[in-house]
Amino acid sequence: MDDQLITRFKRTGYELDARELVLKCVSLAQQFDLTAKQFAEDFETFALNRKIATGLVNGGHLDAFSNSMNHKKRKRPPTEADTLGWAGNSWNDVEPDVLSDTSNTRRSRTTPAKAAKAVVMAPSPAITNTTSSSFSQRTQKGQVFSTLNAHLHFDDEAQVQYLDGRIGDFAAAFEDATGCHPSHPVYAACQEPVLMVGRICCDSEGRLNERSVLLEGSIELSNGMRTKLDLSKLEGFKLFLGQVVVVRGINPAGACIVAHQLYTAVPKPVVQTSLGQMQHFAQATGVKGLSMVVAAGPFSSKEDAAYEPLQALLTHCTTQPPPDVLVLMGPFVDANHPLVQAGMLEESYEDVFASQVIDRLDDYLDSAGSSCHVVLVPSTWDVHHHPVFPQPPFLPEAVPTRHPQQFTLLSNPGTFACNEVVVGVVTSDVIKHLSGQEVQRGPQGDRLPSFAAHLLGQQSYYPLYPPASGSLLDCSQASNLQLPVTPDILLLPSDLNPFAKLVPVRAPPPQGADTDAGVVQTVGQKAGRQH
Missing domain, CATH: 3.60.21.60 (Purple Acid Phosphatase; chain A, domain 2)
Structure with missing residues (x-):
């Protein structure tokens, strides 16, 4: 049971790091007649009610949990079996002739000592024949009044793979760009600044705010655990649910990460066009260049x-x-x-x-x-x-x-090239969806281009998770949301105000560099590096 308890506690976000604590948990589980799974779940409920942060469990936590369980046991009302004298006995204690009657009548309960004289009571006609006329004459029998997201096919495994894969891909891209691997688990204590990678989550149902931010680590590095993220030391940030970030910070007690820096954007590289290709395209289009409506x-x-x-x-x-x-x-x-x-x-x-x-x-x-x-x-x-996204x-x-030769049928989202210009398009209103979920601190600026920048920095046409209502996201096909490259032009239809602007994306600096590099997305010309 020892290993089962340790495993179950880890799944709930808590850890037993001392042998004596494990033995104490085994003793308490036996005392309250609980399996390892039941004990871990009951402790998690107790910890949430007492607002005990995830992390290491100490002896004081277990003592308080034991007192709580004893209190509940004393307050438990007597069961019907206790009242009728069945407590402490089993069916084996009953006289065999009492159990020999197989009729469908109900039998009055007595103590085992008096079971041989038990009286079989006939059912009351008034009870068995009573029928509510209004119930029998109901006209909406079996009718479904409302269904939530009936169009969606929920695949838990696909959802886990999608979310965990995004964290792994972002960590790999960050390492390629900087030479640094964000490998520290989000739940592990550290007194010196380290790099951690994870997904932005909320500690409760509702809209994200500065005080409700959690960082969910990957399954490989952090067992999928979540830890509170303290943003108080940051001058500015722009965060939303589902965003994958690399955090540089400390975790003094294993229960709260104090962020010193946030890296929220690792854009894909832009497509490089050779001089010979550019000359070929220029000859094909002439002086007027390429036009698009x-x-x-x-x-x-x-x-x-x-x-x-x-x-x-x-x-x-x-x-x-x-x-x-x-x-x-x-x-x-x-x-x-x-x-x-x-x-x-x-x-x-x-x-x-x-x-x-x-x-x-x-x-x-x-x-x-x-x-x-x-x-x-x-x-x-x-x-x-088909009403599904990706489509x-x-x-x-x-x-x-x-x-037919003059038509191109594109998926949603999709990426295509017109000569040297790469165009990305998604018809889901991701700009509007992000505008309702982003929490930020610092200079406001023009928010609409910053929403578009999230797509490039997160390498995804729809980085928001959970998705907005009506988005019809199918996680089993979510690999099609990934940007293959950073496009030169990004088309994002939206109910919000139309705009056509440059979208700056700040990439993390390489290891040892003292300046930031960013990709500037332009309309009508190739994207380039800005220093």
Whole structure:
């Protein structure tokens, strides 16, 4: 039982580091007739109620726990068995002839000594035949009134692998960038500053704040344990749930990490384009360079399904020199459209998409010529497509076009290249979701670009966890959220105010360096290093 107790305590965040404490726990478990699992769970409940921080358990904690269990035992009301005289006896003590009656009648309970004279009581007709007429005549029998996240498939193993994998990937990227490995467990005491890596969590349900921040370590380095994170010594920070960070700090007693520095961004490298490739692209596009038009749905007004906004966009593109690339992001057949919600469309969703969107794009390509390319990105609000995130691209058979060579069907999120320019796009409103979860200290500045910077620094198109309501995140496919490279242009449709700005991302300095290096993301030119 000794090893079981030690293992169970570690899983709850507590540790028994002395042999005498383990023996004392074994004695108490036997005293209260508890298994190792029950004892550890009861101690965890006691510790949470008494606000005992996770970490090492001492003798005083066990004494207080023993007193609490004894108090509960004294307060326990007598059971029915105690009242009727069955306490301390078993069925083996009952006369065999008493148990020989196999009828369905209820038997009055007596002491074993009087069991032979027990009287078998017949059931009361008034009890067995009583039926509530209102209950039997109910009209909503078996009806489900509300279901939470019925569309989601919960896979605990996939969720654990996704979250733990993000911590491991961030730690590896940090080591590659700095030469330092953040290997110290989050729960282990240390008096000198060390590097620890983990995921930002909240100590309770609700919105994150400065006093509720926990750091959850990886399974490999920290057994997945969480420790309170003290941010009082930091001049500024920007944190959100699910963010992976490297902390430089101390943990005096093993129960609270005092952060001295936070490293929250390790961006992926940008794609390098050779001089020969640049010359080739320049000759292909000429002096005008590469042009791109980007638009996000919905593409129809709420009053009808005539798709006039989409037609106006395509008309604009034909009256001007046609763009080389037209990027259209869903929703194309919006699940929130009043006609969709009311079921008043005269065609199927797939037919609406084909006739109102694809046919118009075919007409546009007829006039724009073969040099124009269309990129389609779905949305989780597209009622004719899979409502899951990450989201697969539209199937080719769902896009009945006359110009299949001029269409690129992209996933959500997705990354594509236009000559030397790498573009990243995600139609989930990650900017809005982050704006409702971020806690920060320091100069405010322009918050919207900083939200976009989180994606680049965390190497993820959706770094927030738990995800926002309605995001439809499927952890079994979450590997598709990872940024393959740092894009030159990041497209993030949002209900918040539109913006087109540079997004600075501060990377951790290499070991021994006295200056910070950052990646500046620009629109229309290659990203470069800024010192």
